[in-house]
Amino acid sequence: MKISVIGVGYVGLATAAVLAELGNDIMAADVDEEKIKCLNQGIMPIFEPGLKEMVERNVRENRLKFVSDNKKVIGHGDVIFICVGTPPKYNWETELKYVEDVAVEIAKNMKSYKVIVHKSTVPVETGDKIKKIIKESVEEDVDFDVVSNPEFLREGTAIEDTLHPDRIVMGSDSKKAIEIMKKIYDPINAPLIITSVKSAELIKHASNAFLATKISFINSVARICELSGADVEEVAEGMGYDKRVSKHFLNAGIGYGGFCFPKDSQAFIKIAENLGYDYKLLKATNEINDDQKRIFVDKVKKALGHVNGKNIAVLGLSFKPDTDDMRFAPSVYIIGKLLEKGAKIKAYDPVAMDKAKNILSNVSFCKDPYEASKGADALLILTEWNEFKEMDLKKVKSLLKSPLIIDGRNIYDLSAMEKGGFRYISIGRKDV
Numbered sequence: 001m002k003i004s005v006i007g008v009g010y011v012g013l014a015t016a017a018v019l020a021e022l023g024n025d026i027m028a029a030d031v032d033e034e035k036i037k038c039l040n041q042g043i044m045p046i047f048e049p050g051l052k053e054m055v056e057r058n059v060r061e062n063r064l065k066f067v068s069d070n071k072k073v074i075g076h077g078d079v080i081f082i083c084v085g086t087p088p089k090y091n092w093e094t095e096l097k098y099v100e101d102v103a104v105e106i107a108k109n110m111k112s113y114k115v116i117v118h119k120s121t122v123p124v125e126t127g128d129k130i131k132k133i134i135k136e137s138v139e140e141d142v143d144f145d146v147v148s149n150p151e152f153l154r155e156g157t158a159i160e161d162t163l164h165p166d167r168i169v170m171g172s173d174s175k176k177a178i179e180i181m182k183k184i185y186d187p188i189n190a191p192l193i194i195t196s197v198k199s200a201e202l203i204k205h206a207s208n209a210f211l212a213t214k215i216s217f218i219n220s221v222a223r224i225c226e227l228s229g230a231d232v233e234e235v236a237e238g239m240g241y242d243k244r245v246s247k248h249f250l251n252a253g254i255g256y257g258g259f260c261f262p263k264d265s266q267a268f269i270k271i272a273e274n275l276g277y278d279y280k281l282l283k284a285t286n287e288i289n290d291d292q293k294r295i296f297v298d299k300v301k302k303a304l305g306h307v308n309g310k311n312i313a314v315l316g317l318s319f320k321p322d323t324d325d326m327r328f329a330p331s332v333y334i335i336g337k338l339l340e341k342g343a344k345i346k347a348y349d350p351v352a353m354d355k356a357k358n359i360l361s362n363v364s365f366c367k368d369p370y371e372a373s374k375g376a377d378a379l380l381i382l383t384e385w386n387e388f389k390e391m392d393l394k395k396v397k398s399l400l401k402s403p404l405i406i407d408g409r410n411i412y413d414l415s416a417m418e419k420g421g422f423r424y425i426s427i428g429r430k431d432v
């Protein structure tokens, strides 16, 4: 099928690559000309396992093209996926400008029936807005349908998640559009959830709000563990065996970050407020998440007495492993607070340093964890990269000025740390 994708960020690029891999004829566009130039040279604008190979293969086999011309891309596909960003406004409401701009462009340039699919995360009722905008701006008498097809991929496993999703949600009031969408997704073996446009839009926000709440829930339990002497890893394991609870998203730490949970949970509070509902539970989720970062900074200050003039090694900058995404990464807040108090920061991340350099100033970026550790008064773990789980801790200890590890992701065993001669402070567990 001829399909267009507008916006080639994490979602648009994974969508375009996977739909091409499934045999469709894909044209993808972005307003960021530099991004398109890079993609046409085989350079991926983001780090995502398996993405480069898939893009290269499909470009070579002529199923995937990148252009910086939305008009051209709108002409190409019978189905158009809108995958542009929906960043937060200053008050956390969703900025719909990019989605609305694309809707106007589609209206002005479509010459035949189109299925217009919004994949970006948007407030409930955005589908109606898109429909209205297109109806008002359309220049030729052409028919169209709107489908909400929210995306659930996780950065770091975007390709795998797009090929093997837990479910595919599609909301529309048009049977014709749903039949076309079913054809596109036919090669993917996943339950299809067909709903109204509004329900599909809400499924996305409700899912992210639930997952964020689960993280804040276990982080609150971690606080109780610290106060009572219990161990949050043991508590989470005991909870997770209950199928109704499940072990996923029960990892205590410095809280969630990234482009989705912080903005989507705040946006959902606003959406509820605008509809007349005070979303107390989600407000608490966000407060607890903010607390986790503050509590971590306090742990560092307490462990070192003060941080002024101290050398602190930071391992992990991206908001989670296997991505270079620095948006709303807890590391930005934590490093900022430590710098404010006079700490000297040496940092290392396996893939996020290029992006981090644009955000963090007064930080020395190191070539590996050992260079960061050299002469440091403390070593902080902020992202649970496998590389840190597997590093030579004896070497790290010999390089550190004092063998203090403060772990915001609970990646090490308490007994191994004790045996290794470290002073080790983590989340929701006893200090060793």
Ligand code: NAD
Pocket (backbone or CB within 6 Å): 006, 007, 008, 009, 010, 011, 012, 029, 030, 031, 032, 035, 070, 083, 084, 085, 086, 098, 101, 102, 119, 120, 121, 122, 151, 152, 153, 154, 155, 259, 260
């Ligand atoms: P992104 O910022 O990485 O990419 C968005 C792209 O849209 C950018 O490259 C931008 O240049 C482009 N764009 C903006 N306006 C445009 C226009 N008028 N025409 C063409 N291109 C335009 O964003 P993302 O992370 O891919 O997220 C996209 C949407 O998907 C958001 O709504 C997000 O909430 C949602 N989402 C993201 C994830 C994730 O893990 N990143 C997961 C699920 C859903």
